[in-house]
Amino acid sequence: MRQPNLLVFLPDQQRTDTMACYGGTKVHAPALNKLASESVIFERAYVTQPICTPSRASLFSGLWPHTTGYTRNSVPLEQRFPTFAELVENRDYHCAYMGKWHLGGDASAQRGFRDWVSTEDVSDYSRFLISHGIAPDRENNAFSRRFISTLSLELSKPKFLQDHACQFIKQHRRDLFVLFVAFVEPHTPYNGPFNEEHSAADAEVDLDETALAPPTDEFPCGTV
Numbered sequence: 067m068r069q070p071n072l073l074v075f076l077p078d079q080q081r082t083d084t085m086a087c088y089g090g091t092k093v094h095a096p097a098l099n100k101l102a103s104e105s106v107i108f109e110r111a112y113v114t115q116p117i118c119t120p121s122r123a124s125l126f127s128g129l130w131p132h133t134t135g136y137t138r139n140s141v142p143l144e145q146r147f148p149t150f151a152e153l154v155e156n157r158d159y160h161c162a163y164m165g166k167w168h169l170g171g172d173a174s175a176q177r178g179f180r181d182w183v184s185t186e187d188v189s190d191y192s193r194f195l196i197s198h199g200i201a202p203d204r205e206n207n208a209f210s211r212r213f214i215s216t217l218s219l220e221l222s223k224p225k226f227l228q229d230h231a232c233q234f235i236k237q238h239r240r241d242l243f244v245l246f247v248a249f250v251e252p253h254t255p256y257n258g259p260f261n262e263e264h265s266a267a268d269a270e271v272d273l274d275e276t277a278l279a280p281p282t283d284e285f286p287c288g289t290v
Contacts (some may be wrong), residue, residue, distance in 0.1 A: 142170025
């Protein structure tokens with residue numbers, strides 16, 4: 067019997083109540099809901115840490131944050147902690163990673179992954195935009211998230227990842243593969259080509275909680 071391929075989608079800050087399989091009814095997510103309807107649903111699954119780097123470090127190493135020592139963002143994953151791709155016993159598996167890595171060295175292939183498509187800072191995605199005549203709004207040919215969020219669907223980061231993932235699957239359809247596709251969205255700045263998909267009047271926003279969010283250089287108050 068042929069061993070299975072593994073395709074992992076990693077949306078960033080995806081809430082359970084945005085999915086119909088977990089009781090969500092207000093968010094339009096037909097593709098995700100169709101995928102869930104054909105899948106096994108885990109009803110008691112939890113992340114080990116609520117922020118990005120520690121959670122990703124756990125996902126790829128299988129270790130708790132208090133074991134790895136990763137309890138904050140922007141910390142490279144040390145070589146002494148092997149990743150999922152490095153631990154795959156069957157070396158016939160072709161391991162690929164596309165999108166946000168956030169464990170150090172996003173620009174180039176990391177830790178057992180043979181194929182790599184980068185999307186953060188100066189990346190494969192930024193070069194894709196420049197090739198389509200889009201001028202960077204930051205130094206060193208980089209683009210800010212706010213600027214990227216104003217682009218059309220065809221130039222958006224999710225569409226870029228979708229195209230590369232589909233190309234990889236077609237190319238390796240007869241091979242054993244592991245493919246991670248890591249989307250930044252629905253991360254801030256919560257803006258994009260589907261802004262009109264939902265009515266603002268239907269959104270439930272706790273203004274008291276919103277007011278508590280501190281401003282940052284990239285997302286000052288009133289602009290997200």
